[in-house]
Amino acid sequence: MSFKSPFPDVEIPNLSVYDFLFGNTDPADLDKTAFVEGSSGAVTTYASLIAQINGVAGALAARGLAVGDVVGLHSPNVPAFGSVFHGILRAGGVATTINALYTAEDIAKQLTDSKAKFLFTVSPLLPQAKAAADLVGIPAENVFVLDGAEGHLSLRDLLGEGAAAPEVSFDPATQLAVLPYSSGTTGRPKGVMLTHRNLVANVCQIIPRMGIETDDKILAVLPFFHIYGMTVLLNAALYRRASLITMPKFDLVEFLRIVAEQKSTYIFVAPPVAVALAKHPLVDQYDLSSVHTIFSGAAPLDAALGKAVADRLNCHVRQGYGMSEMSPVSHAIPFDRDDIALDTCGPTIANMECKLVDPGTGEEVAYPALGSDGVSEPGELWCKGPNIMLGYLGNDQATKDTLDDDGYLHTGDIATVDGDGVVKIVDRLKELIKYKGYQVPPAELEALLLTHPQIADAAVIGVLDAEGEEVPKAFVVLQGGAELTEADVISFVAERVSPHKKVRQVSFISTVPKSAAGKILRKDLRTAEVAPS
Template identity: 85%
Template sequence: MSFKSPFPDVEIPNLSVYDFLFGRVDPADAERPALIDGASGAVTTYQTLVAQIGGVAGALAARGLAVGEVVALHSPNVPAFAAVFHGILRAGGVATTINALYTAEDIAKQLTDSHAKFLFTVSPLLPQARAAAVTVGIPAENVIVLDGADGHPSLADLLTEGHPAPEVSFDPATHLAVLPYSSGTTGRPKGVMLTHRNLVANVCQINPRMGIGADDKLLAVLPFFHIYGMTVLLNAALYNRAALVTMPKFDLVEFLSIVSAQRCTYVFIAPPVAVALAKHPLVDDYDLSSVHSIFSGAAPLDQELGRAVATRLGCRVRQGYGMSEMSPVSHAIPFDRDDIALDSVGPTIANMECKLVDPATGQEVAYPAEGVSAPGELWCKGPNIMAGYLGNDEATAETLDADGYLHTGDIATVDAEGVVTIVDRMKELIKYKGYQVPPAELEALLLTHPQIADAAVIGVLDDEGEEVPKAFVVAQPGAKDLDEAAVIAFVAARVSPHKKVRRVEFIDLVPKSAAGKILRKDLRTRETAGK
């Protein structure tokens, strides 16, 4: 039996993301800070941001960007990210955001798959961005370096050209806004096609649950290139006329300094940050009394850890759940609900319907009249669900069914009050510090090593409770000098930092089904038994 959100439906306007967020900026909000550079304190007001968005849109249109064409954005969290991201959308383009940690090879793959025409980056990331652009044939004049670099236009160049934003027309319900890349429930990264309506809907759906106000200062350390940061921080904060304080990367001392100096009120994190906030002695050296709420996402937050953070900082702690394929949020513990257990992900958000399905039988799990349901795979549908995977009908059909339900690959329960708890994972994807690590990608790489006969990768918990990639390796007969350090170094030299193998175990045989599929559950059993 399916179950709907316990909250009433919210109205979702039929608007583009730009018109939804900036179609009308009240004069009283024009001089409010929209973005604050955490390092320098430099302020970008809402009035300035809207002007910059128009300037970027005009410059792209003048350079030949057509409605529906893709522009890549490869940048950490800096204030200019917002102007470029929304400038792309304002011009009718599609933004594909690229992980700032990616190697040149990773970037080239995404540029190729998305058919990007332009690439925005920053000077510290230019070597790998330029190499990727050369590989895929994007000319230097179409590689825009936000802070400037010889041989490339800068953001200042685009803005001083003075081109007006183009007049564009499209259907927000079907026109793509963004193409983040996700591994879904398994496999290699795929372009997630999210429409303007998807993004607008998710802001409308989560807004009553988050409690973000115009007087809030949100610390933006979670990357904007990730769908969590893109929707929950960038778009939701701007919609509420709050201020975003940007941090390009996490550093504990800088994090604490900025929260204290800027008097941040609302902090969005992933669980590894919670560990530091709960345990690190440095936290006591800073005044964090301005923080009223911490919201955790991207990976499961342990209940005791969350409580420890709440107690130490004297604030409320909440968590939610989602996927890139859901724009991303489907569940969240409301800011005003202290009665909901922190080991849950809260109720289903407005305008969504879910069901639990027994993966063994395919039968729907009954909704409980009281207590908690039996576990089942969580299926979700609503206006925030993706249009599909770019150029991959097979993967789309495996994830999105004919009735519009997205099969999440996570096992959950629901109680009689509609509160959902994630209890296990069907999908093979590893979540390292909130970043997706597809085991198949690492396995394919490991098999290129001449001394490795076979390999399998699963996620295991480290001493801090963080999921990390562990490789089970079968060595070739007579292999020499192949030890844990050699395997780790081999992978590290060829992947982005978050994809590194952190642990290695040598085994005689990788367990596989008759069809040749790796039996990861057997490896997990082995891992558990070994502890």
């Protein structure tokens, strides 16, 4: 048997993303602030945002964009991202959001695979964007530079044309809205086909759990091009008529300055930011008293780290779980539940059901009795609901490998569930280290290492020792001025874990490589691309 969300189902309207977010805007909301540009403080009201969305939609339609055509959006977090993103969807187009750190070759691969006809970028990223467009044959007149560049139309130029937004009609349940790219549980990046209904559903599912209010000022440092920032910030916050304060990239000093000056109330982060908030001495130099909640996602957050952040900032800390393939949220600790352990990802959200399946036997694990103190054995988490993707673009085999005939998405993550329906992610199925037949979760060791006061960050992977046995190896970033030896780190872990979980090798590095969403790039560690400090 599957286990379902403990929350009642929510109604999911049969609307496009644009109609859902802006179709019945209360006139009283039009003067509210939608975006604040973090570095300058420039404000975009909801009235201006909606006008810009319609202007972008009209400009694209005038250039021949048809329902279902794909548009690349290659930009860091700036207010104009929201105008263009929703303008693409308003016109019936499909937005394929592109990592701002991508090389020209990476961008070209995504543009080719998605068959994008237009590309939006910003001037600092134009060299790689233009090179990619040239490689795939997108003409210069179809490459737009939001802030302007010679030879390319700017957002101001497009809006100045005054073209009316087109009348479009499609089925929200089948019409694609976005094509973010994800490696999924394995392999090269693949286009994740998410419909208008997928995105609308996930906002409806998470709003009751997140506690976002219209007077919240939400710091948007998580990238909008990633599904976490796209749904939880760009869509859910706008739905609630909250204000988004944009940051193009994470810089701790700028982050702290903006929170203090703008009186940010709600911050969505990945664990690396939580590490800085818990440990960096600079934090004490800024007034962060306006923050009432910090919500972490994209990678597991350790309970001790979460508590350290909560205690230092005197705020609530929550955690959730999801994947691009789930639009993305499937689990979240509710804003009003202080009793749920911070190292869990909370209960299943409304309208979803899940299974835990033993990856070795393929058998579903037994669940503890409802309300009991028991915890299940670990198993691969399978999820089903209205937020699950249609599949991977042009990759039937990968779709079949991930989505089964019953509609369950096989996440590739190992989890447990307790008698209250609270789920805890143990590790990635493909990242488990097998030491002498025992499973060693890297995330568990990483969380332990981060409790050491002299360790600023850490990552763990499996490597082969001289006997060909896979063993845990820790990559450690030290706090400024700290002095630790390999033996110190090995001893620290050995005193706190079972013998098979001991760290056997240690390397000291300057930074742990991570994706824009905060996930550790273990492949970079495996290929020794990290320079020793």
